[in-house]
Amino acid sequence: MSTWDAIVIGAGMGGLVTASQLAQRGAKVLVLEKYLIPGGSAGYFERSGYRFDVGASMIFGFGTQGTTNLLTRALAAVDEKLTTIPDPVQVHYHLPGDQQLRVHRDYGEFISELTQLFPQEKKGIRRFYDECWRVFNCLNSMELLSLEEPRYLLRIFAQKPLACLGLAAYLPWNVGTIARKHIRDPELLNFIDLECYIWSVVPANQTPMINAGMVFSDRHYGGINYPKGGVGQIAQKLADGLAKYGGEIHYQSRVNRIITAQGKAVGVECANGQIHHAKRIISNATRWDTFGHLLPDIPRSEQRWRKWYKPSPSFLSLHLGVRASAIPPGTDCHHVVLNDWAQMEAPYQTLFVSIPTLLDPDLAPEGYHIVHAFTPCWLADWEHLNPREYEQKKEALAGQVIERLLALFPRLDADLDYMEVGTPRTHRRFLGRIQGTYGPMPRRPLPGLLTMPFNRTSIPGLYCVGDSTFPGQGLNAVAFSGFACAHRVATDLGF
Numbered sequence: 001m002s003t004w005d006a007i008v009i010g011a012g013m014g015g016l017v018t019a020s021q022l023a024q025r026g027a028k029v030l031v032l033e034k035y036l037i038p039g040g041s042a043g044y045f046e047r048s049g050y051r052f053d054v055g056a057s058m059i060f061g062f063g064t065q066g067t068t069n070l071l072t073r074a075l076a077a078v079d080e081k082l083t084t085i086p087d088p089v090q091v092h093y094h095l096p097g098d099q100q101l102r103v104h105r106d107y108g109e110f111i112s113e114l115t116q117l118f119p120q121e122k123k124g125i126r127r128f129y130d131e132c133w134r135v136f137n138c139l140n141s142m143e144l145l146s147l148e149e150p151r152y153l154l155r156i157f158a159q160k161p162l163a164c165l166g167l168a169a170y171l172p173w174n175v176g177t178i179a180r181k182h183i184r185d186p187e188l189l190n191f192i193d194l195e196c197y198i199w200s201v202v203p204a205n206q207t208p209m210i211n212a213g214m215v216f217s218d219r220h221y222g223g224i225n226y227p228k229g230g231v232g233q234i235a236q237k238l239a240d241g242l243a244k245y246g247g248e249i250h251y252q253s254r255v256n257r258i259i260t261a262q263g264k265a266v267g268v269e270c271a272n273g274q275i276h277h278a279k280r281i282i283s284n285a286t287r288w289d290t291f292g293h294l295l296p297d298i299p300r301s302e303q304r305w306r307k308w309y310k311p312s313p314s315f316l317s318l319h320l321g322v323r324a325s326a327i328p329p330g331t332d333c334h335h336v337v338l339n340d341w342a343q344m345e346a347p348y349q350t351l352f353v354s355i356p357t358l359l360d361p362d363l364a365p366e367g368y369h370i371v372h373a374f375t376p377c378w379l380a381d382w383e384h385l386n387p388r389e390y391e392q393k394k395e396a397l398a399g400q401v402i403e404r405l406l407a408l409f410p411r412l413d414a415d416l417d418y419m420e421v422g423t424p425r426t427h428r429r430f431l432g433r434i435q436g437t438y439g440p441m442p443r444r445p446l447p448g449l450l451t452m453p454f455n456r457t458s459i460p461g462l463y464c465v466g467d468s469t470f471p472g473q474g475l476n477a478v479a480f481s482g483f484a485c486a487h488r489v490a491t492d493l494g495f
């Protein structure tokens with residue numbers, strides 16, 4: 001039995017930013033992580049000399065200026081820093097009809113390449129993406145903390161009234177409405193859908209404009225930067241920083257239950273029977289894994305949220321090691337392949353490909369590359385299979401993905417050295433996420449971000465952090481959620 005100021009359930013990026021921020025403010029913090037290492041969806045694993053990123057590898061938030069560089073800031077707060085490698089192209093799109101497009105780090109270069117594909121929409125393209133910049137410039141001019149803290153809101157409004165009003169105006173809007181204000185061409189609108197889908201897993205009419213303002217502008221401002229040593233280094237450094245400030249992480253510590261007393265969250269019970277008490281409990285598990293699992297009840301506010309949002313699909317992931325000759329010179333790090341606009345949201349259709357060794361060759365043995373190819377699909381498709389059926393299905397679908405990769409990298413099959421296939425079952429098991437989900441997706445078009453909950457919950461003493469809280473999925477977004485959560489908890493604890 002021990003008492004902490006705060007216990008964080010889970011050492012994902014949201015949990016680690018919260019914990020390290022709280023520790024840095026002087027709170028006594030314990031993080032309980034069920035897995036062997038920190039990072040969750042931003043973790044890594046090593047096989048046969050390759051260091052694979054579990055999921056994320058297109059990293060926002062490592063810029064050097066402004067306020068939206070939240071990964072840089074989270075590390076600096078605990079005296080940590082990572083060497084990062086700038087990626088000159090955020091993503092290389094392989095679009096239906098054999099069209100290709102690169103989203104260059106340089107904004108002008110990207111706009112000019114897109115305009116060459118849609119010359120009749122020259123003005124609309126510029127107006128739409130410039131409107132995204134307006135959102136970003138508001139965000140990037142203010143310190144990003146808890147919107148549940150009234151004194152912060154008053155201070156920030158006094159300091160930056162125009163930026164606050166600008167953001168408030170965009171809060172209820174989705175990208176689709178803004179895009180259709182400027183753009184008519186149906187194929188270009190399809191492309192804007194894909195621009196949203198690759199990180200929000202929903203089309204533009206369901207993607208909040210605030211998130212799009214961040215993504216569509218920061219890729220040209222702070223840029224996409226890959227951490228030297230792999231994405232797992234971010235979590236590792238945050239964990240080191242947390243320890244420096246007196247925090248503790250216990251690995252292989254699965255929390256089974258949040259303990260309440262008189263309706264207030266006061267502690268947790270781990271699978272090994274250990275009980276820990278704290279003044280505040282913070283769950284980095286998804287809201288679905290928190291309410292109804294860690295806590296038996298699903299409060300009314302959570303039932304309402306579930307009517308608005310459902311778990312998005314998971315992924316079929318191929319982690320490949322290939323001889324360097326498989327990757328032609330000049331290849332970009334990140335690719336998105338779609339053969340038919342109408343199939344964008346269908347399972348196994350939109351294909352994501354990352355080759356992080358093009359930025360950091362040390363992740364693979366000399367003369368080899370890592371290729372991570374993944375495509376959305378549902379857990380339901382992988383359940384109720386016996387072990388033999390499961391292996392056969394993995395093999396068959398991995399074969400289909402390789403077939404599609406051959407169109408990009410014709411020598412890939414011949415140069416294949418290592419392959420590991422992950423399914424929604426793998427994501428569920430190792431990441432502890434319901435249905436192996438990537439995160440929440442709106443069930444229907446909602447008013448922008450207005451329906452996304454902040455960190456406090458209706459259970460006193462219990463907070464949520466991570467991708468099922470404002471502002472949603474992605475490493476920089478969950479870092480935002482972590483800053484906000486730590487701010488709210490620290491204020492409640494009097495730090």
Ligand SMILES: Cc1cc2nc3c(=O)[nH]c(=O)nc-3n(C[C@H](O)[C@H](O)[C@H](O)COP(=O)(O)OP(=O)(O)OC[C@H]3O[C@@H](n4cnc5c(N)ncnc54)[C@H](O)[C@@H]3O)c2cc1C
Binds near residue numbers: 035042289432433473
């Ligand atoms: C395939 C894939 C590709 C992606 N690509 C990108 C990308 O390129 N760029 C980007 O920015 N984002 C990307 N993302 C999204 C990004 O990785 C996530 O949004 C983000 O990492 C989620 O962080 P989190 O802290 O909310 O949760 P998680 O990463 O899920 O962390 C939660 C942690 O809590 C632990 N946990 C859960 N339950 C318990 C329990 N009961 N007891 C103890 N511990 C528990 C888990 O083990 C985990 O470590 C990708 C995600 C995937 C899956």
